[in-house]
Amino acid sequence: MTSMLTRREFLRLGTLTVGGLWAAAHRFPLTAWAAPEVPFRDPPLLDIRRPEPGLVEGTLVAQERWVDLGFRKARLLTYNGSLPGPLLRVRAGDTVRLKLTNNLSEITNLHYHGLHVPPTGRADNVFIHIPPGESFEYEFTLPQEAQTAWYHPHIFRPPAAIQAFAGMVGPIVIEGDLDQAPELQAAEEHVVALKDVAFQGDRPAPHTIDEWGEGKEGDYILVNGRLQPTLRVRRRLLRLRFINMSNARHYRLRLEPAMAFHLIATDGGFIEKPVELEEVVLVPGERADVLIRFDRPGRYRLVNLFYPRGTYLSKPANSLLMTVDVPEGLPVPPSVPPSLRSMQRLAVDTGAPPRKIEFGLFLINGRFMDPSHQMADVETRLGQREVWELWNNHPVDHPFHLHTYHFQILDRNGVPEPFPAWHDTIPFRPNDRIRIAVAFEGFGGKTLFHCHIMEHVAMGMMAVLQVNA
Ligand SMILES: [Cu+2]
Known part of the structure; x- marks a missing residue:
């Protein structure tokens, strides 16, 4: 906790941590000490x-x-x-x-x-x-x-x-059409935008010198702009669209008591069939759509576990992100659909050598980004399909993001990807070697790929991709 916290913030955190421990030690009911429940809300809808x-x-x-x-x-x-x-x-x-x-x-x-x-x-x-x-x-x-x-x-x-x-x-x-399928329409749906914040006085805390290197993480992780809200569900099948909108924070999401996430879509859309996960990992910029089927009522906590970002220290913040309150008396939820759509692995001619992309200390292939954006770091042709071999040569995470074109992961460190999925932003851990397949189709032009720690973009960890017609 920093000295930047206001008295109100301190009191609020106090009821969640120090006060909570004290109450537990003295066998007080925690509810007597908890701050009033904050109702979950969806982001406001854009007036269109x-x-x-x-x-x-x-x-x-x-x-x-x-x-x-x-x-x-x-x-x-x-x-x-x-x-x-x-x-x-x-x-x-x-x-x-x-x-x-x-x-x-x-x-x-x-x-x-x-x-x-x-x-x-x-x-x-x-x-x-x-x-x-x-x-x-x-x-x-x-x-x-x-x-x-x-x-x-x-x-x-x-x-x-x-x-x-x-x-x-x-x-x-x-x-899309698949969203209208009865199995998905049976779910109560919400966007869960994860964004951490920190303050200096009434304003966002400015970046320190170190934060330009490590990436800026906030003291509070908000869910749709609220601290630790409670979602009281009306149905026991829930569809959550997780979006990591944080500059640098990586998330490892779990439910307590344990309840499975059924991954149904990644960045680029639906996968073939739901994949059961105990934990959802989201790097900055990444999304995951999940179904959660509550087979019994209760109060479930969505928590964020510690994610080691290589040699960088992650800033502590609230590990409780939100509570899902599943009341008694709701109908038994339908099953998670066994399949979603057919999907192929992207076929790429592997005869050609893969294109090697190396991430170093704020460098991509040994270069800082040219601020004029005039020079292409990678040039290819419209219609081309390529394998990119991504090397992280730095002892910290640098989530990889490609604009314009979705890609599939072929393998990570020699381990084949278990199922095809479309991505635009993926975890990229220290010393990782990841092979991806990408089709430069639809339209060309000048676009970008970069590390999605936003501070690292500012440090020059971004490259120009020119797709020529
Ligand atoms: Cu980075």
């Missing part, structure tokens, strides 16, 4: 217009605002005044026209993290910069793929890490 079928229009305003986080108020950088920013909920195949108005005092822009849309023109073009006081209208057509994704700024200077840490993050849900 549908002027014609298949066309969605909406507006995001980047602005500094007072935000009520429940346990305290803070002056944050926001989209439309909320943390997280509003949920953009659209249909696969929709054309999205999203106006971003920049009411900050510095440049900003948007990256649509995880969307397979062009990296050029008015689409997911992170080379566009929007000056203060100006607006820009993004426009792109979504592929026919159900997905959980998110948006955040992607400027290089000033670093997007500062704007994102200060609150500029927001969820995207793309609904």
Whole structure:
């Protein structure tokens, strides 16, 4: 706990830790000491217009605002005044026209993290910069793929890490036909946006020198902008869309008492069939959709376990993220569906040597990013399919993120991936050797790949990928 905490914050934490231990030692009922229960809430929905079928229009305003986080108020950088920013909920195949108005005092822009849309023109073009006081209208057509994704700024200077840490993050849900399947419609569905925060006075704590190296982690992990909320479910089959919107924090999620997660979708959409997991690992930027089938009522705690980031020390924060209250008297939930869709492993001609991508100390293939973005670090052709061999030569985690194109993991450290899944952001542990298969299809242009610790992007751990038509 730092000296930056206000008295109210200290009291709040005290009831959860020191007070709790004291109460336990004296056999007091904990409820007598607990702070009032904070109800879970979903992120606010972005107000959208549908002027014609298949066309969605909406507006995001980047602005500094007072935000009520429940346990305290803070002056944050926001989209439309909320943390997280509003949920953009659209249909696969929709054309999205999203106006971003920049009411900050510095440049900003948007990256649509995880969307397979062009990296050029008015689409997911992170080379566009929007000056203060100006607006820009993004426009792109979504592929026919159900997905959980998110948006955040992607400027290089000033670093997007500062704007994102200060609150500029927001969820995207793309609904597809499979979401309408009765087995999935039987579930109660929520977005769970994980974002850690820290304060200095009323504002987000500024980055220290060390945090530019280690990545900035906050003192509090919030769920949809709330500290340790309780979700009282109406159904015993729950679908949670986890999104790690934290700059640097890696999560290891579990339920206590133990209850299985059934993974149904990764970054790029549904997998073949649900995979039962005790623990969900999420690196910064990564998403996971899970079903949880509560076979009995009770109070289940979603906790975050310690994730060792190599030689970096993770900053302590609340391990209890949220509580799921499953009341008595709800109907017995239906089973988790045995299968979801058919899916192939991406076929790549393995005759050609793989392309080697080496991550070092803030370097990719021995280079810091060229801030002018003029020079391509990797060049390939539209329509090409490649195997990339990712080497992490540094003793810390550097989650790997590729813009524009989803990829499949072939093997990690020689161990074949157990099932095909589409990713855009994956764990990349010290000394890892990971082979991925990627198809540069649909559209070309200049795009990026990088470490998704946002501070490491600012340190130059980003590279330009040029896909020539
Ligand atoms: Cu990194």
